[in-house]
Amino acid sequence: MEEKDLKKLVEKHRDAVVALRRHFHTYPEIGGKEFKTQEKIMAELAALGLEPRKAAGTGVIAELQGALPGKTVAIRADIDALPIQDDCRQPYQSQHENVCHACGHDGHTAMLLGLAKVFTDLKGELAGNIRFLFQPSEERFPGGALGLIEAGALDGVDAIIGAHLWQPLKVGTIGVTYGRMMAxxxxxxxxxxxxxxxxxxxxxxxxxxxxxxxxxxxxxxxxxxxxxxxxxxxxxxxxxxxxxxxxxxxxxxxxxxxxxxxxxxxxxxxxxxxxxxxxxxxxxxxxxxxxxxxFGYPPVFNNPAVSKVIAAAGCEVLGPDGVVEIKPVMGGEDFSYYLQKVPGAFVYVGAGNAEKGIIYPHHHPKFDIDESALAYGVEIMARAALKLLA
CATH class of the missing domain: 3.30.70.360 (Alpha-Beta Plaits)
Structure with a gap:
């Protein structure tokens, strides 16, 4: 596929992805109780002609099969919110008292739905399969990854990738590591x-x-x-x-x-x-x-080869200066459980913007993201998935 064609597809769905992010931010749900979130995800995927299924309680698994045979790449998003009072002071501020997407999972969910839209458009020329994993309870130990794995999330999967919107990185960049990622x-x-x-x-x-x-x-x-x-x-x-x-x-x-x-x-x-x-x-x-x-989650260790694929995709979208090799982060993530089973990598998508006042850290009541990061995330993950299929 031509580079400009994929960019056009992402642009085509940009507004929908932003609207979905705002919807999930307005109506957040904490881990294990993402019932309305699950319902919305199921409806969006069904509207694309996919056959989503519930898994791990409030999670969702769906697979898009390409027109041609090939590998299977999984892409994961976490969907749960935090028990924090939202003070972002935006029209999409949380309507649920003491529940807030103060970590960016609303954006992760919206990006993965955006990827489902993009790959549905590409289905006729796609060699291989894309599996969409919407995971509950990342913020609440023992997490939701093990439940999804038990439900078959990784069966037949050749590689898995995941992204986290990251306020410490400015929008228009991604942060990658080629080994240690999170503790x-x-x-x-x-x-x-x-x-x-x-x-x-x-x-x-x-x-x-x-x-x-x-x-x-x-x-x-x-x-x-x-x-x-x-x-x-x-x-x-x-x-x-x-x-x-x-x-x-x-x-x-x-x-x-x-x-x-x-x-x-x-x-x-x-x-x-x-x-x-x-x-x-x-x-x-x-x-x-x-x-x-x-004892919490295992550490996140990226597969170097998969990290290089994501970095290459990032260079195509953002240019070489937009791909930053970062130091490991001492936060935790249950994405580590997937990486124990199949090759994969986790990447940070820059979402901070001091000029817009988007300066508050993750898990802060005023946390927000620069929504232009969403399109970058969708395009980079789409390109990375296509490279992994190839």
Missing amino acids: SPDEFSITVQGRGGHGSMPQQTVDPILVGAQIVLALNTIVSRNVDPMENAVVSLGVFKAGDIFNVIPDTAVLHGTVRTFEQEVRLKIFERIEQIVKNICEAAGASYKLDKF
């Missing part, structure tokens, strides 16, 4: 059991706040002193709760944090050090503890 998002919770008492008589207590504070400081030495400085790793604490009254030393303190790694050996070493640190500090203070560990 394992693990969690831990520590409950320090001390002995409470009056603040004026601390000698009669085992102060869990003091113990917890020492744990916080010690945990922040793990990455700097126990992990190879050339290795990617993060240990961060986001919760420290203890006490309710200014002059009473409480019985307990609760700490909750996250561990982000790429390598299993590093992952296990960090959790081993957390256990050692908590155990020794609590024993020295006369406190006891309970440590709970929660």
Whole structure:
């Protein structure tokens, strides 16, 4: 197909994709409850002559078979929103209280429907098949990827690609890696059991706040002193709760944090050090503890060959300067489960634009995207899929 012809097809469906994105932004649904979203996706796909089926509860799988035999390439979009109050202050602001597409999944869903429209137009000259995967619950562990895989999402698939609209990258660019892309998002919770008492008589207590504070400081030495400085790793604490009254030393303190790694050996070493640190500090203070560990998604490792295909597609659409090799990101993504099964790659599509005030990060109430990123995403993913089929 001529380059200009594909660009024309994307342009033909541009307004529809933007309208779909705004629809999903207006009516968001959190993971596991995307019933209306699923209904809308099913209707859009059926209108194209496809035969979508429900999967993984609120997900959707559909396949477009080309006129000629060939490989099968899957393209995935996540469809769930977040439990956040929307404050984007646009006509398409969320109508559902405390539910918001503050991560761009509305755009991912719209782009994949746009791809379905483009490939339906190309069906007569397409050699191979495109499988469209609309995945629920990416934001809620254990995610929806495993459910889709169990429903046959990857059966017979030769390669899979996925895209994430990314506010830190300016619109008109894409971010690629040729290996490490996103980390394992693990969690831990520590409950320090001390002995409470009056603040004026601390000698009669085992102060869990003091113990917890020492744990916080010690945990922040793990990455700097126990992990190879050339290795990617993060240990961060986001919760420290203890006490309710200014002059009473409480019985307990609760700490909750996250561990982000790429390598299993590093992952296990960090959790081993957390256990050692908590155990020794609590024993020295006369406190006891309970440590709970929660292992999240595997890390996202892109297949280098598939990443190169997406990068080549990006160069065709955006020019060489529009394709940026980025550093790995320590956020997590259950796209990793697909990559454990078939070759594939995940890419960031730039969606930030400071001139338009689109500067707020993902998961922020004012998060929004530059909607011109949608057409770029559709065309790049379409070109990448065609290259993979070939």
